[in-house]
Amino acid sequence: MSTPLQVTARLRDPVTTDDHIRGPADAAVTIVEYGDFQCQFCGAAYPNLHELLRQRADTVRLVYRYFPIANVHPYAERAAETAEAAGVRGRFWEMHDWLYEHQDQLDPVHLSLGVEQVGLPPDELNAEVENRAHADRVRRDFVGGIRSGVNGTPTLFVNGIRHDGGYDLPDLLTAADAAANA
């Protein structure tokens, strides 16, 4: 007789200095987000995560990892690689924010405008993305996510344990506060 076995998925790739991190290094709570820039649910979670970081500025930090589901979201991979190209120039979060604030403008033409708005040279970034210079990094994040039990986007890990609750601000505050007090 086999019964449903509830296994809590755990983050397998620890957070390192290679990660894109927003918030204090000594935060009691680390939230790792596996996200897809073209995913509407990630887009819906984005302002809530932003507000969570604002309200818990001393206790919570956010790590962003790429998880493009390319077969459903044709622009997701290119968006991720563009964010990484911005990241190597120290502008990851500016690009990340632009992408989530312009989810209806991720086609190559608008994306170039976005790169420009973030203050980076679009032609240079385009060339890198065309050469797939950042594909390995995006793939590495993806594989680490799938091995950790990412089952869709967004998937959050709160202090290493998969968050199976909602992404509204109250849900996120509750999860973060529970982890801080654990």
Add this chain to the structure above:
Amino acid sequence: MSDPNGLIQPGRAAPGFALPATPDGALLGPEQFRGRPVVLAFYPADWSPVCGDQMSLYQSAAPVFAQYRAVVLGLSVDSIWSHRAFAESRGIEFPLLADFEPKGEVARSYGAYMANGEAARALVVLDPAGTVTWSYLSPPDVNPGADGIFDALDQLAADRKVMAG
């Protein structure tokens, strides 16, 4: 409720079958893939939101499955026509098999058929010889992800290394 006899367990020979599969309706079954690990992903239905995520997820993980030379087959009781439209809308390139007539026969033979007439959300990994090496029954509304599958495939690869050594 799932099958009263329960999901097929490791160590058992995988029941053989051949079902119409996307994209062209050709008959597919695990025997055609002997020599490679086979992942059978039973799911309740095309179009229900959780399934869409699960099958899309497995498609997006195709390069990782390829590293293990693993074959992924999705199975539900939907017809080939539903499967085809579903696969097209989600960009799913691995085969979706129609356990449609006699309805759910294959799901039943794996202990992955529910009283409501849908397949259970069950994962079964077969070794290259066609023996069940891992199985997992998820609640119907929970996308089980792929971490358990890859752990099972890692275990298979490690066992083979030991046997070869």
